[in-house]
Amino acid sequence: MTEIALVTGTSSGMGMYAAIELARRGLEVVATMRDTGRADRLRDAAAEAGVTVGIRALDVVDHAAAARLVDEITADHGRIDVLVNNAGRGSVATAEQLTIAQIQAQLDVNYLAPVNLAKLVLPGMRARGHGRILTVTSVGGTVGQPFADAYCGAKFAVEGFMQSLAATAEHFGVDVRVIEPAAVSSDFVSNVERPGDAGAYQALLDAYLARTAGAFANAQTPQDAGAAIADAATSDESRFRWQTSEAASRFVGVSLADLDGTRVSGFTRPWIG
Numbered sequence: 001m002t003e004i005a006l007v008t009g010t011s012s013g014m015g016m017y018a019a020i021e022l023a024r025r026g027l028e029v030v031a032t033m034r035d036t037g038r039a040d041r042l043r044d045a046a047a048e049a050g051v052t053v054g055i056r057a058l059d060v061v062d063h064a065a066a067a068r069l070v071d072e073i074t075a076d077h078g079r080i081d082v083l084v085n086n087a088g089r090g091s092v093a094t095a096e097q098l099t100i101a102q103i104q105a106q107l108d109v110n111y112l113a114p115v116n117l118a119k120l121v122l123p124g125m126r127a128r129g130h131g132r133i134l135t136v137t138s139v140g141g142t143v144g145q146p147f148a149d150a151y152c153g154a155k156f157a158v159e160g161f162m163q164s165l166a167a168t169a170e171h172f173g174v175d176v177r178v179i180e181p182a183a184v185s186s187d188f189v190s191n192v193e194r195p196g197d198a199g200a201y202q203a204l205l206d207a208y209l210a211r212t213a214g215a216f217a218n219a220q221t222p223q224d225a226g227a228a229i230a231d232a233a234t235s236d237e238s239r240f241r242w243q244t245s246e247a248a249s250r251f252v253g254v255s256l257a258d259l260d261g262t263r264v265s266g267f268t269r270p271w272i273g
């Protein structure tokens with residue numbers, strides 16, 4: 001039976017390529033984006049790959065619209081087998097530069113939106129005893145990084161939610177997973193929010209941005225990251241945490257056995273010093 005996949009944030013980047021890659025693997029893909037007027041890039045890339053994807057509008061922070069969309073897909077296709085929570089946005093700022101509203105906006109898109117969609121697809125998946133919920137988090141979901149306070153906070157939060165949910169969902173045949181990219185040469189950097197004047201932090205920010213430019217010079221391509229997302233979304237391997245590249249695995253590995261936090265602080269301190 002053809003599996004039905006819902007992918008968010010497919011106007012660009014790794015979400016766009018993940019949608020195409022899932023279609024290449026035979027899934028029926030509903031690719032969503034905020035503004036379907038920007039769907040040409042996806043349509044052209046899908047045509048080049050010889051696949052078609054359904055395109056629907058969804059701003060993931062609109063929880064009522066997400067509920068309507070899940071109902072519509074379920075009515076049209078009978079079910080959703082795979083959810084890929086990909087939509088997300090970065091923020092380059094430290095705490096003093098950020099308003100609470102800006103921090104809330106990071107939580108809205110990177111935490112509450114995937115949580116809401118997971119809650120929406122879960123009842124159907126549980127009832128059928130089958131489903132996968134994959135959330136694109138980040139290496140910043142395990143390693144807190146300078147000038148990423150709000151972004152990493154939201155990505156840590158969504159990893160915690162999904163890891164907790166995974167334990168109960170697996171009893172009903174639902175795999176809950178996260179996938180952690182490191183630097184990927186998508187539109188992410190140009191889309192990042194850069195709120196406020198850095199003030200006393202300007203020199204540290206300059207050092208951070210110089211280091212980041214170096215990291216992105218060797219970034220993974222969004223095509224490659226999209227294929228890794230499709231792997232994680234379709235694999236039968238029972239595994240919660242995935243990375244899109246070897247570099248991402250090494251990055252995440254800095255944190256996961258860092259019992260006193262010194263490995264992470266030793267890793268990131270030179271970025272701004």
Ligand SMILES: NC(=O)c1ccc[n+]([C@@H]2O[C@H](COP(=O)([O-])OP(=O)(O)OC[C@H]3O[C@@H](n4cnc5c(N)ncnc54)[C@H](OP(=O)(O)O)[C@@H]3O)[C@@H](O)[C@H]2O)c1
Nearest residue numbers: 009011012013014034059060087088138183184186187188
């Ligand atoms: N690139 C990296 O280095 C990197 C590293 C680690 C993790 N990630 C994560 O990877 C995911 C994909 O990012 P990307 O690198 O492919 O960047 P991207 O090219 O900027 O793609 C992000 C996508 O998310 C969409 N989006 C943002 N806010 C949305 C909303 N409220 N509703 C629906 N869609 C929304 C964007 O749509 P619009 O065009 O409408 O803005 C865009 O299609 C994100 O979750 C990001 O946090 C990226």
